[in-house]
Amino acid sequence: MATVHKINEDLVKERQKCTFNVQELTYLLDGGEEVTKERREFENILRNVKELQDEVPEVYLSHKERYENAVRKTCILQNVRNDFEKKREVLSPRNIFRAGYAVIKDVSPFFLHNGMFVPTIIGQGTPEQQAEWLPKAKAMAIIGTYAQTELGHGTFIRGLETTATYDAKTEEFILNSPKVTSYKWWPGGLGTTVNHCITVAQLYINGKKYGIHPFIVQIRDLETHKPLPGIKVGEIGPKMGFATANNGFLGFQNFRIPRKNMLMKNAQVLKDGTFVKGMNEKLTYGTMVMVRVNIVSDSAFHTAMAATIAVRYAAVRHQSQLKAKEPEVQIIDYLTQQHKLFIAIATSHAFSNTYTWLYQAYLKVVEDLGKQKQDHLPELHALSCCLKATSSRDAGVIVEQCRLACGGHGYMASSNLPIIYGYTTAAITYEGEHTVLLLQTARYLMKAWMSALEGKVLAPSVAYLVDWLKSDKQRWQNTPEVIVKGFQHVAAGKIKDAFDAIQKHVKAGKDYEDAWNLASVQLIKASEAHSRAILCDGYLRETVRTSSSVSPSLAKVLNHLVQLYIVYWTLETAGDLLVYSNIGKDDIAVLKEKYEELLALIRPNAVGLVDAFDISDEILQSTLGSYDGRVYERLMEEAMKSPLNKEPVNQSFHKYLKPFIKKAKL
Ligand SMILES: CCCCCCCCCC/C=C\CCCCC/C=C/C(=O)SCCNC(=O)CCNC(=O)[C@H](O)C(C)(C)COP(=O)(O)OP(=O)(O)OC[C@H]1O[C@@H](n2cnc3c(N)ncnc32)[C@H](O)[C@@H]1OP(=O)(O)O
Ligand SMILES: Cc1cc2nc3c(=O)[nH]c(=O)nc-3n(C[C@H](O)[C@H](O)[C@H](O)COP(=O)(O)OP(=O)(O)OC[C@H]3O[C@@H](n4cnc5c(N)ncnc54)[C@H](O)[C@@H]3O)c2cc1C
Numbered sequence: 001m002a003t004v005h006k007i008n009e010d011l012v013k014e015r016q017k018c019t020f021n022v023q024e025l026t027y028l029l030d031g032g033e034e035v036t037k038e039r040r041e042f043e044n045i046l047r048n049v050k051e052l053q054d055e056v057p058e059v060y061l062s063h064k065e066r067y068e069n070a071v072r073k074t075c076i077l078q079n080v081r082n083d084f085e086k087k088r089e090v091l092s093p094r095n096i097f098r099a100g101y102a103v104i105k106d107v108s109p110f111f112l113h114n115g116m117f118v119p120t121i122i123g124q125g126t127p128e129q130q131a132e133w134l135p136k137a138k139a140m141a142i143i144g145t146y147a148q149t150e151l152g153h154g155t156f157i158r159g160l161e162t163t164a165t166y167d168a169k170t171e172e173f174i175l176n177s178p179k180v181t182s183y184k185w186w187p188g189g190l191g192t193t194v195n196h197c198i199t200v201a202q203l204y205i206n207g208k209k210y211g212i213h214p215f216i217v218q219i220r221d222l223e224t225h226k227p228l229p230g231i232k233v234g235e236i237g238p239k240m241g242f243a244t245a246n247n248g249f250l251g252f253q254n255f256r257i258p259r260k261n262m263l264m265k266n267a268q269v270l271k272d273g274t275f276v277k278g279m280n281e282k283l284t285y286g287t288m289v290m291v292r293v294n295i296v297s298d299s300a301f302h303t304a305m306a307a308t309i310a311v312r313y314a315a316v317r318h319q320s321q322l323k324a325k326e327p328e329v330q331i332i333d334y335l336t337q338q339h340k341l342f343i344a345i346a347t348s349h350a351f352s353n354t355y356t357w358l359y360q361a362y363l364k365v366v367e368d369l370g371k372q373k374q375d376h377l378p379e380l381h382a383l384s385c386c387l388k389a390t391s392s393r394d395a396g397v398i399v400e401q402c403r404l405a406c407g408g409h410g411y412m413a414s415s416n417l418p419i420i421y422g423y424t425t426a427a428i429t430y431e432g433e434h435t436v437l438l439l440q441t442a443r444y445l446m447k448a449w450m451s452a453l454e455g456k457v458l459a460p461s462v463a464y465l466v467d468w469l470k471s472d473k474q475r476w477q478n479t480p481e482v483i484v485k486g487f488q489h490v491a492a493g494k495i496k497d498a499f500d501a502i503q504k505h506v507k508a509g510k511d512y513e514d515a516w517n518l519a520s521v522q523l524i525k526a527s528e529a530h531s532r533a534i535l536c537d538g539y540l541r542e543t544v545r546t547s548s549s550v551s552p553s554l555a556k557v558l559n560h561l562v563q564l565y566i567v568y569w570t571l572e573t574a575g576d577l578l579v580y581s582n583i584g585k586d587d588i589a590v591l592k593e594k595y596e597e598l599l600a601l602i603r604p605n606a607v608g609l610v611d612a613f614d615i616s617d618e619i620l621q622s623t624l625g626s627y628d629g630r631v632y633e634r635l636m637e638e639a640m641k642s643p644l645n646k647e648p649v650n651q652s653f654h655k656y657l658k659p660f661i662k663k664a665k666l
Helices: 009-017 022-030 033-047 063-087 093-103 111-124 127-138 281-316 335-370 377-405 407-411 417-429 434-453 464-470 480-507 512-518 520-547 552-572 574-580 585-611 631-640 651-665
Strands: 144-147 163-167 172-176 196-205 208-218 231-235 248-252 255-258
Touching (some): 009 281, 022 033, 022 552, 022 585, 033 063, 063 093, 093 281, 111 127, 111 144, 111 208, 172 196, 172 208, 196 248, 281 377, 281 407, 281 417, 281 585, 335 377, 335 552, 335 585, 377 407, 377 417, 377 434, 377 520, 407 417, 434 464, 434 480, 434 520, 464 480, 480 512, 480 520, 480 552, 480 574, 512 520, 520 552, 574 585
Parallel strands (some): 163 196
Antiparallel strands (some): 163 172, 172 255, 196 208, 231 248
8 A cells, every 4th residue: 555645844834825716726726626536537537557666767777768668558558548538538638648647658669650640640531531540540550640740841731752653553652752851850759659650742744733731651561560662661760859759750762552541621632633623722621620629738737747847846845044033935935036926827728728718719610611701811821820839828928937947956956847848949949939939920910900900890809909000008007908909019010120120121122032131130029929919819708707606715816816927927028118109108117016916915824726737746756846845855856766766786886987096096
């Protein structure tokens, strides 16, 4: 039986101070009591699977052993999930995703199967293609990934070099990788795990190029797992993080696949080689839109993990004296520490709230597309790009801030903060590089600005541009609603400046594309300001909406958090607000005080707030952040697991050190 340890006294006291019902917030964050119960039940089952407990911490395994262990455990996880779903309902994607952390310490080699392979079959396949591949993929009789990026191109996907040439005689596509730069590079699980992949390739029919399209390709034998003839596949090697994601490379040499393997929900190739254009060629990029939306949720979760670790640790850790002769204080009582940590909690809430409405917007566009309507697609694309960019970047900054807030111990692998950082920082690059996505949104914003100038009706997310043009800046008040308007004014002002800069360069004789490049620093700043306005506006609206349906004590805390988020960003971007809104220097002084008041109001609830994320110790995997707060004991227990502590004298002493010291003495 597992030993039950006493909970750290500081944490006990912190939990007693909490002014709201933690469970109520957990249900709210999960999306309902039922979802929480389902999640806890599943996590509890996993907790008791003996084979999932690591004898040796993963960090001490070799690259190869670590991967093999991850595959072993993912298979067990999948079996446990199948058994669970036989008896009960299908687990929600968010719950299965969270539970995965309890099993795989890093990123699962099957990550892309559920994250992109299955969704691409759903989003890009015809009903017949879905009927053929979905049951097998969902049952994991076939395992796949999403192979788009190549050594030479990741961002500019129109420049991909893998070719799929149609042969009408045999009704097949012939896949080729003509150059080293055309090799696929990065897809998760591709290295040694998957047997199928979605390959994005340039379509050629009778010598004519028809752009990039997705093809479903079997790359390994289902029995032997050997690469099929014409396939060159392998793993790309160690990275900054993603140690067990098994990212791979892939090349094709005259590799034939049947015509039916081109995913044809959008464009089609008929038997005789006739190409039928889809409603909109950008629908081929649909999986990326979906994943970008999901990354906002992912960013919320990573921020919550880091906040949980750092807040609990800050409550347990005592260091230095505030006043002479008094005991050393809990580091959470330093205002600078609260400044580092409470924004982490609020940011996670901001992203969760944003994800809630963004996901609904995504579902609406998918529904519309089914009816051949695509009016809201450009707005969704623009929103998903800037919100993915901003949420992943903020999450990266916050996770690092939480690590720093844990001092030296935050640098220990056993704090788990390094792995969480490896993950969040990767998300800034994958699924559309940060700057590139901000520029995609800027493209939309420039058009929106032009439409606003022409007096047209704008989509809801940019409607503030019309208001800004119509009215002069409204009188400033230090209320969340007016501050959000202030963020919109900053965004509108920066959008106008970027637009004017482009026009100025064009008037000076530059091509539009060169003018765009010359204005691109201003363009990304405009996009960032737009993201912040959207995040603050959405977070505030959602909080107001939910506040009426929760208990008054919880509503109060949610209100403190949203205010903290808005005031924090006001102070961070005070310079911009001074330039573009009616805020005055005196208002900033008032808001500084307000910020300090909010830190004080949140302080008694800090531990309760991170407890409400309800991230189990198995998922957190952190010596610093466990529920019981046994920080020092756990650090020592983990250190004792080092293989270097298994013998009193390491062999390197006899082999190298002893002769070296002897020589040095002479
Ligand atoms: C309920 C579920 C909860 C689940 C929670 C669980 C959380 C799980 C979280 C994560 C899940 C999975 C994660 C898996 C990810 C892991 C690993 C990573 C994988 C990858 O990285 S895959 C590869 C991704 N690659 C990219 O993103 C490439 C980036 N490049 C591009 O997207 C494009 O090339 C481009 C957009 C930069 C440019 O394309 P291009 O064709 O050149 O277009 P432009 O000329 O610039 O624009 C032309 C017009 O098209 C419009 N456009 C562009 N893209 C889109 C789009 N996607 N949709 C709609 N419209 C688009 C653009 O706006 C232009 O319009 P305009 O002419 O201005 O009108
Ligand atoms: C951990 C990880 C997992 C991944 N998994 C997958 C996967 O499963 N499947 C898959 O297909 N891919 C995957 N990728 C690839 C990923 O999608 C690409 O790396 C990403 O889209 C960026 O493309 P790139 O590497 O070509 O960067 P580049 O485009 O070469 O970027 C380099 C620099 O150039 C700048 N730049 C590029 N174009 C422009 C422009 N138009 N304007 C201004 N600046 C520009 C960028 O801002 C950046 O600073 C993964 C990547 C990582 C890191």
